[in-house]
Amino acid sequence: MSHGASAHSTSMGLDSRKMAFWAFIGSECLLFGTLISTYLIYQGRSVSGPTPGEILNIPVTTVSTFDLLMSSLWMVLALAAVQRGDMKWAKIWLLGVAIGGLIFLGFQVYEFASFVHEGLTLRTNLFGATFFVLTGTHGAHVTVGVLWMVTLWVRAVQGKLGPEHAITVEIAGLYWHFVDVVWIVIFTMVYLLHK
Protein backbone atom coordinates (compact mmCIF):
# COMPACT_ATOMS: atom_id res chain seq x y z
CA MET A 1 0.00 0.00 0.00
CA SER A 2 1.38 3.42 -0.84
CA HIS A 3 1.89 5.80 2.03
CA GLY A 4 -0.03 8.53 0.21
CA ALA A 5 -3.13 6.41 0.04
CA SER A 6 -2.95 5.10 3.58
CA ALA A 7 -2.19 8.52 5.07
CA HIS A 8 -5.79 9.67 4.66
CA SER A 9 -7.83 6.53 5.17
CA THR A 10 -9.51 5.57 8.41
CA SER A 11 -10.19 2.10 9.79
CA MET A 12 -13.67 2.49 8.27
CA GLY A 13 -12.13 2.94 4.83
CA LEU A 14 -13.30 6.54 4.68
CA ASP A 15 -11.15 9.50 3.76
CA SER A 16 -10.05 11.08 7.05
CA ARG A 17 -9.97 14.61 5.61
CA LYS A 18 -13.54 14.31 4.43
CA MET A 19 -14.59 12.84 7.77
CA ALA A 20 -12.87 15.68 9.64
CA PHE A 21 -14.52 18.23 7.40
CA TRP A 22 -17.98 16.80 8.00
CA ALA A 23 -17.27 17.05 11.75
CA PHE A 24 -16.22 20.69 11.22
CA ILE A 25 -19.44 21.38 9.30
CA GLY A 26 -21.35 19.81 12.19
CA SER A 27 -19.69 22.25 14.59
CA GLU A 28 -20.58 25.09 12.25
CA CYS A 29 -24.25 24.07 12.59
CA LEU A 30 -23.97 24.89 16.29
CA LEU A 31 -22.30 28.24 15.59
CA PHE A 32 -24.98 29.38 13.17
CA GLY A 33 -27.70 27.80 15.31
CA THR A 34 -26.76 30.06 18.22
CA LEU A 35 -26.49 33.15 16.00
CA ILE A 36 -29.90 32.49 14.41
CA SER A 37 -31.39 31.81 17.87
CA THR A 38 -30.01 35.10 19.15
CA TYR A 39 -31.50 36.95 16.19
CA LEU A 40 -34.91 35.32 16.73
CA ILE A 41 -34.87 35.94 20.50
CA TYR A 42 -34.27 39.67 20.04
CA GLN A 43 -36.51 39.98 16.98
CA GLY A 44 -39.18 42.64 17.50
CA ARG A 45 -37.63 43.83 20.79
CA SER A 46 -35.84 46.89 19.44
CA VAL A 47 -36.98 50.05 21.22
CA SER A 48 -36.09 52.21 18.23
CA GLY A 49 -35.91 51.86 14.46
CA PRO A 50 -35.11 51.12 11.77
CA THR A 51 -37.02 47.85 11.98
CA PRO A 52 -36.65 44.89 9.58
CA GLY A 53 -39.95 45.71 7.85
CA GLU A 54 -38.77 49.23 7.14
CA ILE A 55 -35.33 48.44 5.84
CA LEU A 56 -34.99 44.91 4.40
CA ASN A 57 -34.95 44.80 0.62
CA ILE A 58 -36.51 41.45 -0.34
CA PRO A 59 -36.21 41.76 -4.16
CA VAL A 60 -32.48 42.53 -4.01
CA THR A 61 -31.85 39.74 -1.50
CA THR A 62 -33.85 37.32 -3.65
CA VAL A 63 -31.45 38.01 -6.51
CA SER A 64 -28.39 37.45 -4.30
CA THR A 65 -29.98 34.24 -2.96
CA PHE A 66 -30.48 33.03 -6.53
CA ASP A 67 -26.86 33.88 -7.27
CA LEU A 68 -25.66 31.78 -4.32
CA LEU A 69 -27.91 28.87 -5.35
CA MET A 70 -26.47 28.98 -8.87
CA SER A 71 -22.92 29.07 -7.52
CA SER A 72 -23.71 25.80 -5.72
CA LEU A 73 -24.71 24.31 -9.08
CA TRP A 74 -21.44 25.50 -10.63
CA MET A 75 -19.56 23.96 -7.70
CA VAL A 76 -20.95 20.47 -8.29
CA LEU A 77 -20.31 20.87 -12.03
CA ALA A 78 -16.70 21.85 -11.20
CA LEU A 79 -16.31 18.74 -9.05
CA ALA A 80 -17.79 16.53 -11.77
CA ALA A 81 -15.39 18.07 -14.33
CA VAL A 82 -12.36 17.49 -12.08
CA GLN A 83 -13.42 13.90 -11.42
CA ARG A 84 -13.61 13.12 -15.13
CA GLY A 85 -10.36 15.00 -15.83
CA ASP A 86 -11.99 17.75 -17.88
CA MET A 87 -9.82 20.55 -16.53
CA LYS A 88 -10.97 23.11 -19.08
CA TRP A 89 -14.51 23.05 -17.71
CA ALA A 90 -13.24 22.59 -14.16
CA LYS A 91 -11.41 25.91 -14.44
CA ILE A 92 -14.49 27.59 -15.92
CA TRP A 93 -16.84 26.34 -13.19
CA LEU A 94 -14.39 27.07 -10.35
CA LEU A 95 -13.96 30.62 -11.62
CA GLY A 96 -17.75 30.83 -11.91
CA VAL A 97 -18.15 29.82 -8.26
CA ALA A 98 -15.60 32.44 -7.18
CA ILE A 99 -17.32 35.14 -9.24
CA GLY A 100 -20.73 34.03 -7.95
CA GLY A 101 -19.43 34.37 -4.40
CA LEU A 102 -17.98 37.81 -5.18
CA ILE A 103 -21.33 38.92 -6.62
CA PHE A 104 -23.07 37.73 -3.44
CA LEU A 105 -20.54 39.66 -1.33
CA GLY A 106 -21.11 42.69 -3.55
CA PHE A 107 -24.83 42.51 -2.79
CA GLN A 108 -24.03 42.22 0.92
CA VAL A 109 -21.71 45.23 0.85
CA TYR A 110 -24.42 47.19 -0.98
CA GLU A 111 -27.00 46.10 1.60
CA PHE A 112 -24.80 46.93 4.59
CA ALA A 113 -23.85 50.32 3.11
CA SER A 114 -27.48 51.21 2.41
CA PHE A 115 -28.48 50.15 5.93
CA VAL A 116 -25.76 52.31 7.48
CA HIS A 117 -26.86 55.17 5.22
CA GLU A 118 -30.42 54.74 6.53
CA GLY A 119 -29.21 54.82 10.12
CA LEU A 120 -28.91 51.13 11.02
CA THR A 121 -25.54 50.12 12.43
CA LEU A 122 -24.29 47.43 14.77
CA ARG A 123 -25.02 49.76 17.73
CA THR A 124 -28.36 51.27 16.68
CA ASN A 125 -30.69 48.68 18.17
CA LEU A 126 -31.08 44.96 18.87
CA PHE A 127 -32.08 44.28 15.28
CA GLY A 128 -28.93 45.98 13.97
CA ALA A 129 -26.67 44.15 16.41
CA THR A 130 -28.06 40.67 15.74
CA PHE A 131 -28.57 41.21 12.01
CA PHE A 132 -25.04 42.42 11.29
CA VAL A 133 -23.42 39.73 13.46
CA LEU A 134 -25.43 36.93 11.83
CA THR A 135 -25.20 38.02 8.20
CA GLY A 136 -21.65 39.33 8.71
CA THR A 137 -20.50 35.96 10.02
CA HIS A 138 -22.09 34.32 7.01
CA GLY A 139 -20.43 36.87 4.72
CA ALA A 140 -17.06 36.08 6.33
CA HIS A 141 -17.65 32.41 5.51
CA VAL A 142 -18.47 33.31 1.90
CA THR A 143 -15.25 35.35 1.74
CA VAL A 144 -13.22 32.34 2.91
CA GLY A 145 -15.03 30.23 0.32
CA VAL A 146 -14.20 32.67 -2.46
CA LEU A 147 -10.51 32.67 -1.47
CA TRP A 148 -10.60 28.85 -1.42
CA MET A 149 -12.16 28.73 -4.90
CA VAL A 150 -9.62 31.20 -6.28
CA THR A 151 -6.83 29.05 -4.81
CA LEU A 152 -8.24 25.94 -6.48
CA TRP A 153 -8.66 27.82 -9.76
CA VAL A 154 -5.04 29.05 -9.65
CA ARG A 155 -3.84 25.49 -8.98
CA ALA A 156 -5.94 24.28 -11.89
CA VAL A 157 -4.48 26.96 -14.17
CA GLN A 158 -0.98 25.95 -13.03
CA GLY A 159 -1.76 22.35 -13.91
CA LYS A 160 -1.49 21.26 -10.28
CA LEU A 161 -5.10 20.18 -9.93
CA GLY A 162 -6.21 16.97 -11.56
CA PRO A 163 -8.56 14.03 -11.05
CA GLU A 164 -6.20 12.63 -8.40
CA HIS A 165 -6.97 15.73 -6.27
CA ALA A 166 -10.74 15.58 -6.70
CA ILE A 167 -11.19 14.97 -2.99
CA THR A 168 -9.79 18.44 -2.25
CA VAL A 169 -12.34 19.95 -4.63
CA GLU A 170 -15.08 17.85 -3.06
CA ILE A 171 -14.18 19.12 0.43
CA ALA A 172 -14.14 22.71 -0.85
CA GLY A 173 -17.54 21.97 -2.34
CA LEU A 174 -18.86 20.72 1.00
CA TYR A 175 -17.86 24.04 2.54
CA TRP A 176 -19.46 26.03 -0.26
CA HIS A 177 -22.74 24.09 -0.14
CA PHE A 178 -22.86 24.45 3.64
CA VAL A 179 -22.54 28.22 3.25
CA ASP A 180 -25.42 27.95 0.77
CA VAL A 181 -27.70 25.95 3.10
CA VAL A 182 -26.99 28.37 5.95
CA TRP A 183 -28.13 31.19 3.67
CA ILE A 184 -31.28 29.24 2.80
CA VAL A 185 -32.16 29.31 6.50
CA ILE A 186 -31.10 32.96 7.00
CA PHE A 187 -33.10 34.09 3.96
CA THR A 188 -36.25 32.54 5.42
CA MET A 189 -35.73 33.39 9.09
CA VAL A 190 -34.39 36.92 8.70
CA TYR A 191 -35.79 38.26 5.44
CA LEU A 192 -39.11 36.50 4.86
CA LEU A 193 -40.28 35.89 8.44
CA HIS A 194 -39.37 39.28 9.86
CA LYS A 195 -41.61 41.11 12.34
Next chain:
Amino acid sequence: MPDASGGYPIPDLSGRPRESTGSHPIPAVEHSHPTAGTYLNVAAILTILTLIEVGVFYVPAFKPFLTPILLVLSAVKFVIVVMFYMHLKMDHRFFTLLFGGPLLLATGVMFGLLFLFGVLTIGS
Protein backbone atom coordinates in the same frame (compact mmCIF):
# COMPACT_ATOMS: atom_id res chain seq x y z
CA MET B 1 4.10 10.96 0.45
CA PRO B 2 2.95 14.03 -1.52
CA ASP B 3 3.20 13.71 -5.27
CA ALA B 4 5.11 16.07 -7.55
CA SER B 5 2.33 18.65 -7.40
CA GLY B 6 2.32 18.68 -3.62
CA GLY B 7 -0.98 16.88 -3.33
CA TYR B 8 -1.84 13.46 -2.03
CA PRO B 9 -3.13 11.03 -4.65
CA ILE B 10 -6.21 9.22 -3.39
CA PRO B 11 -7.35 6.11 -5.26
CA ASP B 12 -10.98 6.59 -4.24
CA LEU B 13 -11.77 10.11 -5.37
CA SER B 14 -15.08 10.39 -3.61
CA GLY B 15 -13.89 9.55 -0.13
CA ARG B 16 -16.48 6.76 -0.01
CA PRO B 17 -15.66 3.32 1.36
CA ARG B 18 -13.13 1.43 -0.71
CA GLU B 19 -11.93 -2.10 -1.05
CA SER B 20 -10.67 -3.88 2.01
CA THR B 21 -6.92 -3.69 2.54
CA GLY B 22 -5.80 -5.81 5.40
CA SER B 23 -7.73 -4.80 8.48
CA HIS B 24 -9.96 -2.30 6.66
CA PRO B 25 -13.62 -3.36 6.42
CA ILE B 26 -15.12 -4.15 3.06
CA PRO B 27 -17.63 -1.45 2.06
CA ALA B 28 -21.22 -2.60 1.85
CA VAL B 29 -22.22 -0.55 -1.20
CA GLU B 30 -20.32 1.44 -3.81
CA HIS B 31 -22.13 4.62 -4.84
CA SER B 32 -21.58 7.20 -7.54
CA HIS B 33 -22.28 10.92 -7.67
CA PRO B 34 -25.32 12.20 -9.59
CA THR B 35 -25.09 13.19 -13.24
CA ALA B 36 -24.96 16.76 -14.53
CA GLY B 37 -28.61 16.35 -15.53
CA THR B 38 -29.55 15.60 -11.92
CA TYR B 39 -27.58 18.64 -10.75
CA LEU B 40 -29.45 20.84 -13.25
CA ASN B 41 -32.82 19.43 -12.16
CA VAL B 42 -31.93 20.12 -8.53
CA ALA B 43 -30.96 23.70 -9.43
CA ALA B 44 -34.29 24.14 -11.24
CA ILE B 45 -36.22 22.80 -8.23
CA LEU B 46 -34.29 25.10 -5.85
CA THR B 47 -35.02 28.09 -8.09
CA ILE B 48 -38.73 27.26 -8.27
CA LEU B 49 -38.93 26.79 -4.49
CA THR B 50 -37.20 30.14 -3.94
CA LEU B 51 -39.66 31.85 -6.30
CA ILE B 52 -42.56 30.20 -4.45
CA GLU B 53 -41.12 31.42 -1.13
CA VAL B 54 -40.92 35.01 -2.34
CA GLY B 55 -44.31 34.74 -4.08
CA VAL B 56 -45.98 33.46 -0.91
CA PHE B 57 -44.35 36.32 1.02
CA TYR B 58 -46.03 38.91 -1.21
CA VAL B 59 -49.52 37.34 -1.48
CA PRO B 60 -51.73 38.63 1.39
CA ALA B 61 -53.96 35.52 1.25
CA PHE B 62 -51.06 33.41 2.52
CA LYS B 63 -50.33 35.65 5.53
CA PRO B 64 -52.02 33.36 8.10
CA PHE B 65 -49.99 30.38 6.90
CA LEU B 66 -46.79 32.24 6.02
CA THR B 67 -44.59 30.84 8.80
CA PRO B 68 -45.33 27.11 8.32
CA ILE B 69 -45.22 27.40 4.52
CA LEU B 70 -41.87 29.19 4.52
CA LEU B 71 -40.36 26.88 7.13
CA VAL B 72 -41.37 23.80 5.13
CA LEU B 73 -40.07 25.25 1.85
CA SER B 74 -36.80 26.26 3.52
CA ALA B 75 -36.40 22.79 5.06
CA VAL B 76 -37.05 21.14 1.69
CA LYS B 77 -34.40 23.32 0.02
CA PHE B 78 -31.96 22.57 2.85
CA VAL B 79 -32.47 18.81 2.54
CA ILE B 80 -32.22 18.86 -1.27
CA VAL B 81 -28.87 20.67 -1.21
CA VAL B 82 -27.48 18.40 1.50
CA MET B 83 -28.69 15.21 -0.17
CA PHE B 84 -27.72 15.94 -3.78
CA TYR B 85 -25.07 18.68 -3.83
CA MET B 86 -23.30 17.53 -0.66
CA HIS B 87 -23.87 13.92 -1.73
CA LEU B 88 -25.13 12.67 1.62
CA LYS B 89 -27.77 10.64 -0.20
CA MET B 90 -25.05 8.59 -1.90
CA ASP B 91 -22.20 8.82 0.61
CA HIS B 92 -21.40 6.66 3.60
CA ARG B 93 -23.97 6.92 6.38
CA PHE B 94 -21.30 7.88 8.87
CA PHE B 95 -21.07 11.29 7.17
CA THR B 96 -24.82 11.69 7.69
CA LEU B 97 -24.26 10.91 11.37
CA LEU B 98 -21.40 13.43 11.61
CA PHE B 99 -23.62 16.13 10.13
CA GLY B 100 -27.04 15.08 11.37
CA GLY B 101 -26.01 14.69 15.02
CA PRO B 102 -24.77 18.27 15.51
CA LEU B 103 -27.60 19.56 13.31
CA LEU B 104 -30.15 17.91 15.59
CA LEU B 105 -28.29 19.23 18.63
CA ALA B 106 -28.26 22.75 17.14
CA THR B 107 -31.99 22.51 16.36
CA GLY B 108 -32.67 21.34 19.91
CA VAL B 109 -30.60 24.20 21.35
CA MET B 110 -32.47 26.66 19.15
CA PHE B 111 -35.89 25.44 20.28
CA GLY B 112 -34.68 25.35 23.89
CA LEU B 113 -33.50 28.95 23.74
CA LEU B 114 -36.66 30.11 21.95
CA PHE B 115 -38.84 28.51 24.64
CA LEU B 116 -36.56 29.79 27.42
CA PHE B 117 -36.80 33.38 26.22
CA GLY B 118 -40.53 33.20 25.56
CA VAL B 119 -40.35 33.47 21.76
CA LEU B 120 -42.16 30.14 21.56
CA THR B 121 -44.71 29.02 24.13
CA ILE B 122 -46.59 25.77 24.59
CA GLY B 123 -50.00 26.02 23.01
CA SER B 124 -49.28 29.26 21.16
